[in-house]
Amino acid sequence: MxxxxxxxxxxxxxxxxxxxxxxxxxxxxxxxxxxxxxxxxxxxxxxxxxxxxxxEQSDPPRVGLSKFFPTGIYPEGELQPYKDDNSWRTTSEEKRYLEKLANEDPETTYQNIRRAAEVHRQVRAHARKHIKPGMSMIEIVENIENGTRALVEEDGLESGVGFPTGVSLNNCAAHYTPNAGDTTILKQGDVLKVDFGVHVKGRILDSAFTLTFDHTYDKLLESVKAATDTGIREAGIDVRLGELGGYIQETMESYEVEVGGKVFPDSLINISKTIQNLSGHSIGLYNIHAGKSVMLIKNDDPTKMEEGETFAIETFGSTGRGRVVESGDCSHYAKILNAPKVPLRLTTAKSLLKSIDKNFGTLPFCRRYLDRAGESNVLYTQLFLQDYPPLCDQLGSMTAQYEHTILLRPTVKEVVSRGDDY
Known part of the structure; x- marks a missing residue:
């Protein structure tokens, strides 16, 4: 193939x-x-x-993709054949015909998510080149988000940012983005996870990478990237999620991390690099977590991946205990799906809900996005919002993350977000 x-x-x-x-x-x-x-x-x-x-694309990137792809047909990601019992799909005339129609129609899921993926590739290429110690977290996320909005040609809920840009540092693995007034500065010894999303007509592209500025944690990053690639390779139609987690864990724990002369072998549970209570996930329409979880350890989940589904295959590794807890000021929020209707008596609550429905719908957002929409920071999480605080391993540990979005097409697996960087 x-x-x-x-x-x-x-x-x-x-x-x-x-x-x-x-x-x-x-x-x-x-x-x-x-x-x-x-x-x-x-x-x-x-x-x-x-x-x-x-x-030409500008620097920083601010030219909308329609200038480059006027036909509405966007580049495919990396194609990987299905394994074993699903290999027949590659040559099936029926499946190939279905894909031909989808590939040639600018209005299909394929083109929408590929458009989002091309935005991600171009924006992250600039980010990976320009993020340096000494920059503030606010500066980093605003550069990424401004590029995303420009390239995807933001249009309300038709296209825009998929979720808040995560720039989690060191022992913090996920769900940290700076609130207004945050003065955190990136330092030379930091391990930075950059996790951002793009959506087109509700089709969300979710991809992440890790940056370091010295070689201390090279092996940690290598192990996490390899685990993500393993998860992608072993994923496929009819694959059981519990077994997939086992493949990811096996790869991650085949590495040893040496920090300051001390070796962290993954065979020891208390210093396992696999973060056991984080996972990848299925992605639905305007729904970043659509219900299926890809755990990073072997488990008994018999749930199968299915044709047509989209998954974020993401893995997290750590030099700490390998488990995260909620810690720090919250910045991430999302409207609760299928929440029971609660009568809102306060005018501020009604105004906030109306603004969220208009600007974000069921997409995650952060306090900075509310500021941008002209809303106050009075949040009613107990009524209609779910909060997602930062997720951190123990102090002093370092965590890393890599992530790709895959599309389980009828004939082949497409790693939509793949680029020449990771």
Whole structure:
């Protein structure tokens, strides 16, 4: 099976031709006398086409993707064949026909999530290049979110940011984004998890990576990335989620991390790198956690992956105890799905709910997004909102994360968010 390489498709550094303004210019009129009688006749020279305009991605990236992909057809991610009993799908005429229709229609799930993936690739390429110690967390997230909004051409609930940009540091594994007034500065020895999402018509692309600025935790990052790749490779239609967790754990725990001369082997439970109470998840329409969980350890969950589903395969590793707890100021919130209707008596609560329905719907948001929408920070979590505080391992430990979104197509598995970076 040939693997599709996103690098072959237009990237931020490539120049794309824009044909929209292509016109023809007439050259000067000349007089000719073909008969030699002195009666000149006017004759026009052939028209020459105008030079086509060139469109380049800006730095930082702020040019919308429609300028690069006017047909609405976006690059495929990496394609991986299904294994074992599902290998027949690759050559099935019926399944291939269904995919052909979906691949050629700009309005399908495939094109929506691929558009989101291309936004993610271009925005993160800039972020990975420019994030440096000394930057504030606010500066980092606003650069990513401004790029996402510009490239996806934000349009209410039609397209925009998928969830708050996570920039969790060190022992904090997930769910930290700065609130207004946060003065945290990125330092040289920090381990930074960058987790951000893009959505197009409710199809959410969820992908994350880890940055460090010295080589102390290279093995930790290597183990987590390898575990994510294992989860992707072993995922597929009819695969049981409990067994998939076992494959992820086996890969993660085959590594040893050495910090300051001390070796952390994964065979020891109290210093296991696998964070056992975090997981990947299925993704639904406007629903980042759609109900199925991909645990990072072997378990008895018999639930199967199904054709057409979208999953975020994400793994977390740690040099600490391998379990996280809620800790610190909360920044992440989301409207409770299918929450019972509660009569709201306070005008502020009614206003807040109306604003959330308009701007976010069921997508996660943070306090900064409320500020941007002109809302006060009075939150009524006990009524219609769920809060998601930061998730942290023990102080002094370091955590890492890698994540990709995969689409279980009828004939093949597509790693939609794959790029040339990870």
């Amino acid at each position: 040939t693997v599709t390489d996103p690098k072959k498709d237009p990237s931020p550094s490539q120049v794309i031709e824009d044909n929209d303004d292509a016109e023809e210019d007439e050259e000067d009129v000349v007089e000719v006398d073909p008969s030699g009688t002195g009666d000149a006749k006017k004759k026009k020279k052939k028209k020459k086409p105008k030079k086509k305009k060139k469109v």
